Amino acid sequence: MDTITSAHGLVPLSTVATNDQVELDSLPLELQLELKRLKDDFTVDSKRLKHIVSQFQEELQAGLDKYGSNISMNATWVLGFPSGTERGKFLVVDLGGTNIRVCWIELRGREEELLITQDEFRLPDELKTGEAQPLWDFIADSLETFIAKHDLGGSEEEPLQLGFTFSYPCHQEYIDHGKLVTWTKGFEIKGVEGEDAVGQLREAMAKRNLPIRLVALINDTTGAMIASSYTDPQTIIGAIFGTGCNGAYMENVGSIGKLDTQLPQDTPMAINCEYGAFDNAHTALPRTSYDVTVDEESPKPGEQAFEKMSAGLYLGEIFRLILLELHGKGIMFKGQDVSKLREPYLLDTGFLSGVEHNANPGMLFDSPTRDAFKQKLNLDISDKEIVFVRRTAQLISIRGARLCSCGIAAICKKKGITSGHVAADGSVANKHPEFKRRWAKAMAEVLDWPGDRKEDPITITSAEDGSGIGAAVIVAMTLKRAKEGNLAGIREK
Template sequence: MPTSPEQLTRYEKIESFVKGFKLSSLTYKRVMSLLDEEMKNGLRSQTNTYADIKMFPTFVRSLPNGSEKGQFLALDLGGTNFRVLLVKLDGNSIDIQSKTYLIPQKIMLGTGAQLFDHIADCIAKFTRDHGLLGERLPLGFTFSFPCKQEGLNIARLSKWTKGFRCEGVVGQDICRLLHEALKKKTSAEIEIVAVVNDAVGTLMSTAHGDNNCEIGLILGTGCNACYMERLENVGLWEGDYSYPEQVVINTEWGAFGDNGCLDFIRTEYDRELDTFSINPGKQLMEKMISGMYLGEIVRLVLERLTTEGLLFRGIDRECELFERGRFFTKYVSEIESDRDEFFRSTKQVLDELQVENYTTEDCKIVRYICTLVSSRAAFLASSGLATLINKLGRPEMTIAVDGSLYRFHPRFHNLMRLKIQELVKPGLKFSLALSHDGSGKGAALVAAVAMRLRDVKQELCDNGI
């Protein structure tokens, strides 16, 4: 804390530039109320067209029951790399082998054909390396971008996010595009049984061993959530109403605020980040929470404080701190991991950014800015989860969480746990569970459950039932 009058004035000025990140509990409750209303608009058939939160039914009707058996492929595509997995299930026993492949920037910004050909090439190599040629392999496809699903294995891309901009894919069935690429690239008999996003995979993975899990959350490059909803509340549902009368809903809540309803909490830094993003005016809640953006928000604040003469006095304006996108979100986690007065991680980050002649006071301010930005992100995510917990009203609830931001940030778990406890209705208990390999294992489990239900249906038909 400042001790001298000069320091007091400095900190008072800094506070005037960052006060927008400090939101009251009443403000977060207002966010919850707005989110609840927006989710209702997404669920209603008469309001879904103009709703920003699309609340897509995923056609995943059942969670794992432990009887799933067999050998399954899983494909996890959701960022700048993707994974191919071979998952062997035998009840509660699971064996997973996987390999990660990179997606070059030119492919992220190229054509859809280039993207899916690249993915199919990698899957073909994976099946060869694992001796799977000639095998019949059901595949669960985790595709972590907004889609409108028309069936368990039919999903049309609504829009690209996370830096992707492959032409010719929006509006197309991504399963068909992958299937056509696989036919060209491999001789293995691969059937795309199910397509899910990473939130659904995360939910399925944790639900495999926890019957109280009905919510999945991703806090990584992007931010999204899913949950199990009663069919009677899903106005968009066009499938059958057979038991169980429920379906997992992919909220796509990253778009919350795109209609302007969150403008009252957005800061000048949020607006600048949005203006220079590849999708201005879109995914506004995600831009305040996810790992793709938090580092840049911190950088913008540090840049402003430096320009105002409140930080890094005498800094070289050519250093990398002034370069857009150069302050990575991993820096935020590293800086907040500093627990003593030596600021080892903070100093290492500043050195990497070519900041010279910084003081211990500068390091304190940098860490403070990181805590403000990450705390707001954790509290906004908590507001979303509290809204879902209150909506479901279960006496005990497990929330499956995955993503690099949640995994590696030193305070996110505890910040969220405390804020959710403050926001949920009295008497409702919850726990946050780190999902292990949700987007990979979870996709395979969706495929396994689909195959199990298909076998049951076939058996009933064979018996004339």
């Protein structure tokens, strides 16, 4: 019997479904009507999913054929999957959305556990929207602090080998080069777009005489795929379901029409899709008025259409906009001060997940949801409103998970992939308790998996640290093939 866990133990899903309907029927008519409207707006059925996936395939191919396409399909110069025998000690710096993370990683082969030492450095908010130089200085200072703290040494003759995880759309002519196409994830730093981010970091490190050789620029999605395949040969795709959304997979060089290279046509190369930009023309995705508002009020209106409907950075914001609208209609939080609710991006996906899962079934509203609304928004929420917000959170999260399946399904259909593991990193994939189940259900609908299957042929596995371990493995792979004389995509030093 299927169950969920509540504060009172295991509760049968059938009971929860029954209680849900009783609760929904007990709502005031105005909330019932609003909930019906939201359900209509946020439901993406199988037919619509298949239409989205079909257009997704077309945009993926367009990105391989020519530069300047909607989905950029960036060549990474990561040639093939790792063998699992890569060894060595490597430095990694990872520019995330909130922190700079610096790692010292010792790879010891697939059969032995790797060793990792890491520190995080909080990225000041003002650096996310300022000038370029303070950003690179901060990263270089973080590297210098880390090297000194852990006594890593390094010299001009034997520099520390560095992988730079930079998870933003870049055009890479070489593996140690990356011209930033556009900032995403709320960053808007002047003087970087259109420039080589690697070159700018190198200059900042050179000013400090750091004993570092920057070997490879890595996107976290590619890193997730490589890190997982290092230990799991069944890995087929890397994915990020977190603050942003993206996918990476192996494509034959001969299928990358825009690439000018002498490599054999069947050489596999990792492609960083950057498919958060899918459907920027707004012809396939079922956008709501809330999605339009999120886009128009973002730092990059008209860009990253798919990401703004499916990624963790935006799901809580959509939820906030719904609540604010209903307050404005006089339907929710009547007579209360909603000044906190007016703060953009105050609510994250963790809040959304909590609202969905904290309320106990059966009208038992001594739940953490009430406390969460009071602490985060200074709002007193009624029993009826708890029923409404829980269902609204479900609708938003279900739509997000179903849309997230589309990019992966499109890659699988394009490449004829029928089984394997999707190595997923990101808070939504790894922390939302219902995401994987909802994602798998949508995959089954799009790919027409048989209803009597004993297991799903394509499943999500956790890529625990693609941005760190993956970067180290890619550095090892790059140094190895350079030593063997394969310099494709490697700048000569």
